[in-house]
Amino acid sequence: MKASMILTSRTATATAVVLATAGGLLTAVTAPASAATxxxxxxxxxxFFANTTFSGTPKKTDCDTTIDQDWSTSAPATGLPRDNFGVRWTVTRDFGSGGxxxxxxxxLDGIRVYVDGARKIDLWKNTSTTVAKTVNVTIPTGKHTLRVDYVNWTGSxxxxxxxxPRTSTTVDTVKPLVPTGTSVSYDSVTGKAKLTWxxxxxxxxxxxxxxxRLKGGAYPSKPLATTTSTSWADTPPPTGETYYYEVRAYDRAGNESAGTADQGVTTVDRTGPAAPTGLTAHGDLWGMMLDWDAVPGAASYELFEKDPATGSLTLVKQLTGTSFIHDDVGHNTTQHTYVVRALDAAGNAGAYSAPVSSDGIDRTxxxxxxxxxxxxxxxxxYLSWNAPENPTSDELINDARFTVLRSSTRPDVDTGFVNCSVNESLDTVAHEYSFTCSDxxxxxxxxxxxxxxxxDWxxxxxxxxxxxxxxxxxxVAPLPLTGLTATPRADGMELRWNTPAxxxxxxxxxxxxVRQADGTVKWGGGLVNCVDSDEDPLAMLCIDTPDGETYVYTVIAEDVWGNELSANDPSAATVTATELNIAPGEPIGRDYEAGGPxxxxxxxxxxESARPVQWHCDGDVCARITEYxxxxxxxxxxxxxLLGTVAPTTDYYQSYNDATQPLGSxxxxxxxxxxxxGTETLPAHPWRIRPNLL
Incomplete structure (x- = not known):
């Protein structure tokens, strides 16, 4: 849906005015009234017609950008009467995505508005007062024809x-169409990419x-640019990588179109990788151990030893990995200084890392x-801890070992190093070890x-x-609960107890x-439909049908270690309670036995929310039921x-929403x-519990 169309008129002249669009502006072109317009x-x-039936040849034809005329009691154009004339406006335009x-x-007087020949506004009467009407319509995507017919019978x-267009975000949910004609060009000299559509x-x-977006990545949520133009120039990073562009149109309601097809450019690579970080050097069993972090986009690395007196660099090794053992270094106190830099596939070299110095003795x-x-x-x-891959890997290779120390404030408890077997695993993505042992x-x-x-070694x-x-x-299992009570309710049995010790x-x-004849209780297992409350942890509601049965209840506490008292322990708290019995006179749960449909x-x-009441109809008579x-x-x-009636549906279950269903019953x-x-079938007896949770 797209920029408002309010249409005005000009004073009628003997010459038709033809308005053509050029670069978004309206250009007036004059043509003889007799020429085809x-x-x-x-x-x-x-x-313009000299009648109110729009019949015959128009007396005049011209172009009009806006329909907003007031001819008063004058003739609208030369050769037309002041009364009993008609004016018709038509245009076929592209509405894009519509909406x-x-x-x-x-x-004053008669006005009719049509969209693709369908009448949308009808104010067709001779009136001495202004008539007006606004209608909301949805126009489909693409081209559509608007027609406005106006007649004046008498008077002004x-x-x-x-x-x-209606641009409220609550009304307009129609996305614009995807922009078309997208293309991109890239100038390798200036490094600029130009996108047009x-x-x-x-x-x-x-x-x-x-x-x-970068090739292989996703488009970000934030656009690179926002514009009202149909072109955009960008300077992508000169990294030799491929970048893709897409364009999305958006309207005044905030709706955004899908993206255009990807338009890709491959930039000229003039950028070297970043300087390596994390360079370390230390003497070890194998020599001078050198490690650094991998650099994104690096194809190889150059490791140099720096002369401390002159600052000159001597290439030690060009390699593709991120570690090296300089085995020409002995286990002595001679200092060695190193730097490293990264090179990309095009041979562009990056900056040097920070220097690092070490001798050959492992004393750290x-x-x-x-x-x-x-x-x-x-x-x-269970104990677990972490350590970085480097230099922990070297330490472990050279017989390093972990020890676990345990201490306690109790004088009668053994303390010291724990005899536990250490297990290890390596996260090769995070470059981190995980270790575990158990006591x-x-x-x-x-x-x-x-x-x-x-x-270490x-x-x-x-x-x-x-x-x-x-x-x-x-x-030790928790102590038995005290103060256990059971209160029968219309939605189940409410259990409460005192704060445990x-x-x-x-x-x-x-x-x-159920209490047996010998006084023992035969437990039926845990009640799965008992609901407790975060606000009141010393109570729970055991939801059940109140059909007057008598049961023995107990509540067992379990501690964080899984210890709990047996329900058969003589000290376990129990309470006997009889459910309410509020069932109606008609049998519940015996609809099958009654033989009805x-x-x-x-x-x-x-x-606590109410749920629909449901029932099912089975048999030929179901098709003849007019209502339930x-x-x-x-x-x-x-x-x-009687609560109400519902019309039958084709669903397997018929349903009724009881908005007045009592809570807690x-x-x-x-x-x-x-x-x-007017005859009635045998009844069904559905039921629902709507519990009032604690």
């Missing part, structure tokens, strides 16, 4: 018409967005292990602090890792059972109250099918 879109062709428009017409004559036809077009302690973590289970303390020889319910060291010990303090698992409770679970089921949800009547059981009156329903003669 051509009006270039979006200019209207205007025809929502407002058509507005007003005037005036007419006004506008076709305006054809102009979109949408009337509410706001502009274009240009995006650029390794880096401390980092990110020590501990996970405690009921039987094991399973500890005292329960004891606080320990762990630290890790790395000792020369006996140099690293600083300790970050300490981590844990308390090991206990082996234990402070490491992780969760609670409820069990329901309808049957309904029940259901509950942990959500839905009633709900009223416990106070002990009768069914079970609702019993009665549904009957009504035939054309």
């Amino acid at each position: 051509t009006c270039n879109s979006p200019v209207f062709k205007r025809q 929502p428009f407002a058509l507005t017409a007003s005037g 004559a005036k007419v006004k018409f506008g076709c305006t 054809a102009k979109n036809q949408e009337m509410d077009l706001a502009g274009y967005r240009v995006y650029r 302690p390794p880096d401390a292990p980092k990110n020590l973590r501990a996970e405690v289970t009921s039987s094991t303390v 399973d020889e500890f005292e329960p319910d004891t606080t320990y602090t762990y630290e890790v060291f790395l000792t 020369q006996g140099n010990r690293s600083a300790p890792s970050n300490p981590v303090t844990v308390t090991t698992a206990d082996r 234990d402070t490491d409770i992780a969760s609670y679970r409820a069990l329901r059972g 309808l049957w309904g089921g029940g259901g509950w949800t942990v959500s 009547r839905v009633s709900r059981w009223n416990t106070e009156t002990q009768s069914y109250d 079970i609702s019993y329903y009665r549904v009957v099918g009504v035939l054309a003669d």
Whole structure:
């Protein structure tokens, strides 16, 4: 949908005025009134008739950019009467992607507006007062014809018409069409790329967005440029890589078109890689160990040794990797200084790295292990830590070893180095080692602090890792809960208990059972439909149908180590409660036995939201049902109250939304099918629990 079209008129003359579009501007061209008149879109062709039926040859034809005339009581053009004349405007224009428009017409007397021959506005009457009307229409994509017919029977004559895109973001959701005619050229001397495309036809077009991406990558969310022009010049980085461009049109409502086909350019490579970072040098068993970080876009590297007196550089090695062992260096105190630089595939050299110096003696302690973590289970303390690939890899190759120190504030507990087997894994993407070991020889319910060291082949010990303090698992189940109560409700059984004495409770679970003749309880397992509350952790609602059954309930606490009391433990708290019984008189859950065509089921949800009532119809009679009547059981009156009716659908389940379903209760329903003669089918009895969560 694209730039507003409000159409005006000029005073009638003996010469027709033809308006043609040139570079977006309207250019007036005069032509004899008798000549064939051509009006270039979006200019209207205007025809004057000496009658109100638009019959015969027009008395005059010219071009009009805007329909907004007030002839008062004068004739609209030479050779036309003051009364009983007609004027017709027509234009066929490209609406681009189309969209929502407002058509507005007003005037004295009759006005009719057509889109592709279909009448959209009809104000066709002789009136002495101004009439007006606005209609909202959706115009499809592409070219469409607008026609405005105006007649004046008697008196003053005036007419006004506008076709305006509706650009509110809540109304206009139509994207512009993808720009066409896209092409790109690249000047290898200036390094500039020029992108061009054809102009979109949408009337509410706001502009274009240009995006650029590197080959193999995705277009960013932010455009490279925003413009109202149909071309854009860019200077992509001179890296020898291929860059792609696309153009997207966007309108005043913020809708953006899809992108054009990729337009690619391959730039001239004049840029060397970045300077290498992370250069390290240290004496080791194998000689001088040199390592540095990989540089994006590097095809090779040059490693130099720098003369400390003259500053001159001597090429040590040209290589494609990021590490080198300078084995000409002995294990002595002679200092050696190194720098490295990267080269790309075109031979462009980058800047030198920062210099690094070292002698051949390995006397530096390794880096401390980092990110020590501990996970405690009921039987094991799992320790894990990290170390960078370089130089840890060299240290491990040369017989370095990790040691784990454990300490405690308790004097009666053994402390010292833990005898655990260290396992390792290497993340080749992050260039980082992960190490693990486990300690399973500890005292329960004891606080320990762990630290890790790395000792190299020369006996140099690293600083300790970050300490981590844990308390090991206990082996004692939580104490029995106290104050357990069970309150029957219309949506289930509400269980509550006192704050437990234990402070490491992780969760609670409820069990329901039946008291046996010998006084023992036969437990039926955990109640899966019990819902607890973050706001009230000492309560849960066990959602169930209130059908008057008596059960024994218990709630078991489980601590963070998985310890819990058995439900059969004599000290476990139990409570006996009888459910409410609010079922209606008619049988529930026996629709099949009744033999009718309808049957309904029940259901509950942990959500407090109401759910549709559902039932199914089976048999030939279903096709003859004209409506379903839905009633709900009223416990106070002990009768069914009619809620409403629903029309049958082709869905397997018929449904009814009970917006008044009570919260915190079970609702019993009665549904009957009504035939054309007024007779009713046997009822279905669906039910729904809408729990009032704690």
